[in-house]
Amino acid sequence: MNRAPGARAFLPASGIRGGRRLVLLVVAAALLLVPLTGSRFAATTLTEMLVFAIFAMSLDLLVGYTGLVSLGHAAPFGVAAYTVALLSTHGTAALAATLPAALVAGTAAAALIGVFALRAAGVYFLMLTLAFAQMAFAVAHEWAGVTGGTNGLSGIPRPALPAADLGGAVPFYYLVLLLAGLAAVVLARITRSPFGAALAGVRENEARMRAMGYDTFRLKMAAFVIAGAAAALSGALYAYYNGFVSPDVLYWTTSGQVLVMVLLGGAGTLAGPAAGAAAVLLLQNLASSYTERWTLILGAAFILVVLAAPSGLAGVAARLGGPLRRLRAANPGAGPLPPAPSEGAAR
Amino acid sequence: MDAILAIERLTRRFGGLVALRDVSLSVVPGERHAVIGPNGAGKTTLFNVVSGELAPTSGRVSLLGSGITGLPSHEIARRGLARTFQRNNLLFSLTALENVRLAAQACTPATRRLFTPVHRLPHLEERARVLLDRMDLADRAAAPARSLSYGEQRQLEVAIALAGRPKVLLLDEPTSGMSPAETARMTALLDRLGREQTVVIIEHDMDVVFALADRITVLYLGEVIASGTPEAVRADPRVQEVYLGTGEGLEG
């Protein structure tokens, strides 16, 4: 294969390998055809999975490709969700208005956090993403007049598109499918671009990249903002899907849950985290019918993934099958915290 | 001839320790300038200050006449000053080709392109292959950097530094840790860089120094104690004392 070595591809440049192509085709077919059966349950379940697949892929750009582990990725997600909720419950129904607004708001939140968090190296970055996202949570929690406080905002109507009624589960599903597909293609293209290759370089050895002439702060900022935009998309869709937004969308457990999705699925592959999202949601739905202790189970799953399978599902798949070889994930430990972050002082 | 790299009275303190004291050095285009001295003399610190990894306490550095003192390292690299590292500082999980391709990409606008797949910009990959060939690594292009032998990794370090067509190349002990055979190979490869490439090289191996250098600067405890042609430096009594005193040989 003449693919650019080192670039982790969602769809390898010159054609997809046999086994993988088959899997992707089957999945695509299922996504397109299953809801046509008219099953509302299927449509809503798949919608939720797609929304979180976008969310997980956006974080993968940061974690798997750039080596930036953010513990606050709920921030752009939640800010976008609240934007949609606020606009929709105050009369603005048109998707053409709410979606751009949500994207702008979520991306701006990400950019603002990035400016501070990215100046700090290594461990400080982790803590700052966590802290700023919690600040957003606190604001949503306290500012009851605008955000509804702990009660949140409910009664979010489906988005209005000219000539399309998105009230039903199935039509809305196809909108989400379309947007999810677009997001996946855009993210995949980015990872296979020279910019994406530069991000991989930052992940591998940021100091060396600087010595080569790369402005690594700018690169990381760009990754952060792009990931924020994609997360904002998923947040906006989530608000529509759920019909209701509460401060939980900004809570650390949301950031933690999407990180589990990425690590479980296999960071650095895009497809892995998307599958991880589906897996975690399935697990959540299953667990919730037996117990209220989902957070405990999620924590246990997190611990298990860290202990046992650092390359996640994608890594396991790679070990199982030849055609799935190329799903080898970046080891999430190899980049984000360089053993001697002395660059923290020498900025 | 005007200096391509001018270092004027560079001083660098670390708290109470003076690592560099009033170091001045100038290099003309096409020159091969060696910096030698016993361990702890401040040679790598000098490189770190010149390349922007460290800021100087005082003094000036200029490249092609314009000051680069205190600029961030990536900016200095963009202006044409590339360096290698004493300890292999590579992108170890990526292949040798990808390492050099990324280095070649650094000083081009290609990084701004988000939506063009890398394989549609073949000129960067071609340049990388040319460089790997120059450094005798053509057959190792697809190997992950971490699987290269130590000597091959040192060669890759140089290939990476050359990728941006630097005006001045700083080589930090390129032959450190190498066997005599590898050292000879590296020396030949460096010699092949030709007269258009200005090189400043830190070296301990005197064979390499006398094979390559036009001029030599000797550092001791952060100060320049001699500077000039290899013969002049060899004959300098202070230099002999420093080397005899430390037990290291000056003989080629």
Add this chain to the structure above:
Amino acid sequence: MTFYLLQALNGCAYGMLLFLLAAGLSLIFGLMEIVNLAHGGFYLLGAYLGLSIFRWTGSFWLALAIAPLITGGAGFLLEWPFLRPLYRRTHLDQILLTFGFAFVLTDLTRWLWGADVQSLPAPRGLDQSVVILGTLFPAYRLFVIGAGAALALGLWLGLVRSRLGAVVRAGVANREMTQALGIDVAAVFTGVFVFGTALAGLAGVAAAPILGVFPGVDFDILIVTLIVVVVGGLGTFSGAFWGSLLIGEADTFGKVLVPQAALVVIYLVMAAVLLARPAGLFGGRAR
């Protein structure tokens, strides 16, 4: 004038509580290079344990004495079976593991103690107000300030003067060398982690009469602690101490002077410090 002095005392009390947390976090980071993201969970666990012990025994002091021990035990249950195997992996994996435990602790405490807001009354004898500068001030808070300062002094002496402290500092400075000298660094790790989490548990009990005990306070306090160590600089004792006082005062005065923006005051302090000194006020160590 008295108003400001009283607020300063309040800020001092809060700062001492934060110091207990920041010290434990910083100690663990300094030695093991791990940011224990479950630290807030141990704080909450300690608070709830204190609550239960108080309910069974009727004694605040017993709660204050025993809850940290049990919390330290919980810390041991995290470190020995789960964290130790990860020492040969990267720090990121270790930190993520503690994050997973944050989930576990937050839900476990909710499960065992419920979701209501609860509180622990100050012990008899300290549950009154004393007269300071012509006005009343809660005696318990004075106790917290005094005890906190004493503990800080004790910790500092222990770190600087005792042989154990020397071992810990050696391990911080150079793990391999310390190991080569025959000291079981892994045991020191366990000890420090247990001690750090016990301190968090102690903070939980001590803070309960002032801050209350309820789900969610674990991450509220963790974030404030993180801000303290970011401002003060991770891994240094002075950083933990002065950072705690600074943030304690900033938060207290923020709440009374600018109640609408109370939430963001400490974030603004952190942002300002980061812009000026990316490594924190005392973050001389290049970490």
